[in-house]
Amino acid sequence: MKRKFTVALLATAVMAAAAACGGGSESGTEAGGKTKIVFSYWGSDSRQKLTEQVIAKFEEKNPTIDVEGDFSDWGSYYEKLATKVAAGDAPDVMTIEIRGLAEYAGRGALADLTGKVNTADLDQQVLAAGQVDGKQYAIPSGVNTFAAMVNKATVEKQGQQLPDDKAWTWDQFIETSKAITEKSGGSVWGTDYNFNPAFLQVFAAQRGEKFYDNGKIGMSADTLKAWWGIHQKLIETKAAPDAAKMAEIGTNVEQALLATNTGAYGIWWSNQLGALSKGSGQELDLLRLPKLEGAPSGGMFLQPAMHWSMSAKSEHTAEAQKFVDFLLNDADAGGILLSDRGLPTNAKVLEAIKSKLTPTDQKTLDFIESVKSELSPTVVPPKGAMEMEDILKRNSEEVLFGKTTPDAAAAKFLQEANAALAG
Incomplete structure (x- = not known):
């Protein structure tokens, strides 16, 4: 852009x-x-x-x-x-x-x-x-936050308990998502995933790092690889669809697993709860995103829509x-x-x-109010940030499609992203 x-x-x-x-x-x-x-x-x-x-x-x-x-x-x-x-x-x-x-x-x-x-x-x-x-x-x-969403009825139907979202970890998220896929016989996926920079920003904060720092990328290559590792594990355990299926869905809310009742969890902006609930025809709820074990913070933040x-x-x-x-x-x-x-x-x-x-908007309002004290301040990204989503998506897909290694992709992302920020 x-x-x-x-x-x-x-x-x-x-x-x-x-x-x-x-x-x-x-x-x-x-x-x-x-x-x-x-x-x-x-x-x-x-x-x-x-x-x-x-x-x-x-x-x-x-x-x-x-x-x-x-x-x-x-x-x-x-x-x-x-x-x-x-x-x-x-x-x-x-x-x-x-x-x-x-x-x-x-x-x-x-x-x-x-x-x-x-x-x-x-x-x-x-x-x-x-x-x-x-x-x-x-x-x-107006404001929203990047959060987890859940179809409680689907989770319970597949014999799983709802998480304590103040304490659940990424490992627990993967395990419960895997169990849901298995119990349903593959008719329902445990979760979706995406390559939104907001997702990576939350994850980086859980590792004590910033997405942007003084006009440059503040994350380490290890954080990128660990983030991709979550995506890889979701795919390998069949907790989530493979890269081809998720690429097909993309950011289309109407085709999302939650909206089509083919998934139990999802990761979306809070103001998308209404569209996802409308597509599903069922009640969906908002949850805090899972955390890394021992994370200094949850990393979630309030952002203007x-x-x-x-x-x-x-x-x-x-x-x-x-x-x-x-x-x-x-x-x-x-x-x-x-x-x-x-x-x-x-x-x-x-x-x-x-x-x-x-009622859905009321639920979103109540959720934001309940987590507001935990949210990090919003950071205005530097010049060049408009290119970040494309750069991140391209390198992420190369990893998940097996076209390159996480090491090579991390180095490439950092080079491309910092070049975009440099102008």
Whole structure:
């Protein structure tokens, strides 16, 4: 993604100079005195419908402002955004993922929102996850955490006991998952697994290491190999499907083992509990991730689902600020979006919409509250972090498909990852 941004920047340098006044070619003042701003975001059809509703509510309360939604699917969002930013045609309000925050802030694409949007009622620790070099370039929309999930009925049906998630270890996780697969005769897998950097970040913290440290990879090769070792053991014991099956499922929630009732455990973001439960049609629950024996901490952390940010070149900053403030602080906005962008970080908004949350969202809220004191502070990844998921996935699959050794893959990952961070 960093490369795409750079290519777009070079390819449109002349356009960017010509459009230096910024603000986005589609934003401006319409006939009748209305000001139009552009808001970019990614997601599913259901998110698009919710966003259209929240835009309509904002326009109802602010009749002199029109908000044009610039919607993309996840796969094309950042490529499209990078091109627009490089051409001086950035949306006035942009949705940014934490991995892209330092990248876009560092290129001068984002406005400093310090003191420009009311953040008094937001979780101040979470708010810090929108800061780069002491400036508030983005504001978290909501929060979630990377956690284990379980279908209790499936676990019990296969003769296994539910774990004490305050004490269970990775070895116990593998053993119970193996037993579930065996007892079911292979009709149900014990668990899934994935190569999400958040998973590795948790595991590294359990070994007393940081994923990122001073703009570089802070993990050792031994930690990478130990992490891959868990995946290998899950496959070897048939506690989980092989690499080919998991590659087929990928990050598709609809095809996940939990969603299709072909797995007892899974490892996902907490705000995906609703989609997984809907697919399953059964009750699913959240658990703390297992720990290494004697780990200094559980390693789990609270992370913004995404951020609201503004273009540094917007010609309509007052209107853009009003829209961001509405998304963050208005109970009507919260009542429409609910947990779509993570559970609100505004305490007053959260209190106002609690009764509207689904039972699944209530469960997610209760879980986050129960583990909040154990969670590590959120760390904003350095520039280049947007490439990390692809680099990690590629090297992980080479190990699990038997194309290379863990030693060679660890060395390759560290070299590629540090090169991406170096720019």
